[in-house]
Amino acid sequence: MSTLAVQAAGVGKTFATKTGDVVALTGVELTVEAGEFVSLIGPSGCGKSTLLRLIADLDTASAGELQIFGKPAHQARLDQDYGIAFQQAGLLPWRTVASNIALPLELHGMSRAERSTRVAELAALVGLSDFVDRYPDQLSGGMQQRVAIARALAEQPRLLLMDEPFGALDEMTREYLQAELTRITAETGAAVVFVTHSIPEAVFLSDRVVVMSPRPGRITDILPTGLGAVRDEALRESSEYFERVTAVREALHGSPVDRANER
Amino acid sequence: MSVTAEGSAPPAWVRVVAPVVVGLVMVAAWILVVDVLAIAPRALPSPIAVVNELLLRSGIIGEDMAITATNALVGLAVGTVAAIVLAALAATFGPVDGMLAPLVAAIAVVPIVALTPILNSMFGASSQFGRQSVAAIAAFVPVFVNVLRGLRQTRPVHRDLLRATAATGIQTFRVLTLPTALPYLLTGLRIASSVAVIAALVAEYFGGPADGIGTAIATYAKSGRAALAFAYVVGGIAIGLALFLVTSLLERLVSRRKPV
Numbered sequence: 135m136s137t138l139a140v141q142a143a144g145v146g147k148t149f150a151t152k153t154g155d156v157v158a159l160t161g162v163e164l165t166v167e168a169g170e171f172v173s174l175i176g177p178s179g180c181g182k183s184t185l186l187r188l189i190a191d192l193d194t195a196s197a198g199e200l201q202i203f204g205k206p207a208h209q210a211r212l213d214q215d216y217g218i219a220f221q222q223a224g225l226l227p228w229r230t231v232a233s234n235i236a237l238p239l240e241l242h243g244m245s246r247a248e249r250s251t252r253v254a255e256l257a258a259l260v261g262l263s264d265f266v267d268r269y270p271d272q273l274s275g276g277m278q279q280r281v282a283i284a285r286a287l288a289e290q291p292r293l294l295l296m297d298e299p300f301g302a303l304d305e306m307t308r309e310y311l312q313a314e315l316t317r318i319t320a321e322t323g324a325a326v327v328f329v330t331h332s333i334p335e336a337v338f339l340s341d342r343v344v345v346m347s348p349r350p351g352r353i354t355d356i357l358p359t360g361l362g363a364v365r366d367e368a369l370r371e372s373s374e375y376f377e378r379v380t381a382v383r384e385a386l387h388g389s390p391v392d393r394a395n396e397r
Numbered sequence: 398m399s400v401t402a403e404g405s406a407p408p409a410w411v412r413v414v415a416p417v418v419v420g421l422v423m424v425a426a427w428i429l430v431v432d433v434l435a436i437a438p439r440a441l442p443s444p445i446a447v448v449n450e451l452l453l454r455s456g457i458i459g460e461d462m463a464i465t466a467t468n469a470l471v472g473l474a475v476g477t478v479a480a481i482v483l484a485a486l487a488a489t490f491g492p493v494d495g496m497l498a499p500l501v502a503a504i505a506v507v508p509i510v511a512l513t514p515i516l517n518s519m520f521g522a523s524s525q526f527g528r529q530s531v532a533a534i535a536a537f538v539p540v541f542v543n544v545l546r547g548l549r550q551t552r553p554v555h556r557d558l559l560r561a562t563a564a565t566g567i568q569t570f571r572v573l574t575l576p577t578a579l580p581y582l583l584t585g586l587r588i589a590s591s592v593a594v595i596a597a598l599v600a601e602y603f604g605g606p607a608d609g610i611g612t613a614i615a616t617y618a619k620s621g622r623a624a625l626a627f628a629y630v631v632g633g634i635a636i637g638l639a640l641f642l643v644t645s646l647l648e649r650l651v652s653r654r655k656p657v
Contacts, residue, residue, distance in 0.1 A: 224554035
């Protein structure tokens with residue numbers, strides 16, 4: 135079925151080093167439905183970023199089969215079926231905000247007039263309409279990241295890949311952008327694969343949380359959150375949210391975590 | 398008021414006035430030593446005499462300046478273009494880099510001006526070509542080194558982004574590699590502009606046609622017309638300063654945006 139955004143079967147990645155092969159990822163079985171929000175979480179070296187890079191065709195899988203919307207990852211990249219945002223905003227410093235957002239459109243040959251219309255839409259979507267003429271060094275880290283998200287959404291992709299996009303931001307900006315992201319994905323209907331090392335972030339955003347573990351990198355658990363479509367500040371204080379956070383934490387640690395007051 | 402005082406940085410007007418004052422004091426001391434006290438050696442003319450010669454012979458000094466400046470500019474242009482092309486090749490193909498690296502190192506350590514007599518006899522003493530080649534070779538090195546470095550400064554996140562955006566090699570070069578290298582090119586160009594003027598001028602001391610600033614300085618210094626020789630030196634400074642200012646301005650315009 136081509137309605138699946140991502141379909142990975144037995145995917146593995148081995149890096150050749152001087153001291154021998156390093157298995158970064160092995161036996162990954164994962165499907166992401168169209169419009170679904172899936173987080174990849176795990177400690178450093180669990181291969182979550184590697185898996186995202188394989189989906190984006192920034193690296194090539196050394197084993198298994200990986201399909202994006204029913205196509206090989208390489209073809210999906212050439213067809214621009216996904217948009218991507220990294221931990222660093224990765225804006226080009228000599229381009230204005232508008233020109234950075236327009237970069238993918240420009241490279242794919244969209245006319246100037248169409249571009250400026252689309253950029254205005256995208257800037258409004260991420261709440262930066264007043265800043266389109268600024269340069270990246272005039273923006274805060276959170277604003278830069280919003281520009282990067284607008285750029286990732288420029289081609290109206292059905293899949294959004296995000297590699298710890300809020301990892302370098304302070305907690306308040308982070309929570310604000312998380313709420314913004316749930317609104318944006320609801321508006322665009324795009325599926326999201328979201329790499330993070332923050333448990334609350336993964337639970338707050340996701341339909342399903344994929345728990346991974348290192349040496350070798352693999353998927354150890356997939357937890358549906360079942361938190362519904364509305365993700366707002368009330369959710370952060372609800373008991374089911376805390377239950378999910380606990381569930382993910384226990385899945386990460388492999389056993390129920392002792393509470394400090396029970397020791 | 399105290400809010401504007403950032404550290405102990407002097408206000409803007411001091412930074413402009415201070416060097417002017419230093420210059421005036423030095424000229425005053427010079428006049429004192431040469432004209433008032435008359436204790437200077439014969440070879441050191443009075444600044445007043447230098448200015449007189451400058452005004453009196455501005456026509457011929459201008460002509461010689463044009464020749465030296467043209468040689469420097471031709472050399473700068475040729476050396477820069479060659480450096481950009483070769484640096485692009487070296488950055489793209491590893492083996493080319495391996496082939497060029499020792500050659501550039503050799504060019505960098507050889508006193509280029511020393512080649513002038515050889516180049517003059519190769520291309521004929523009546524041609525400016527020898528001088529222009531010296532300026533070109535001298536300008537080549539800083540541009541090549543800087544551009545090659547600049548072409549390698551693209552950041553992984555930007556390369557990933559363009560790959561993810563399915564950009565072609567040419568598109569990546571145009572929107573990423575070239576703009577990243579541009580500030581480095583202009584730094585190279587700024588250094589090369591001074592080097593090219595010095596090379597073109599000093600090359601004139603070693604033969605070739607009987608024109609240009611360097612030839613005039615050598616001739617008048619030897620024949621005891623120190624004031625005129627100094628007037629030509631002022632002309633040489635003007636050429637170097639003009640080129641330096643233009644390239645500095647270009648550099649500042651291009652590298653206005655800090656990386657984020």
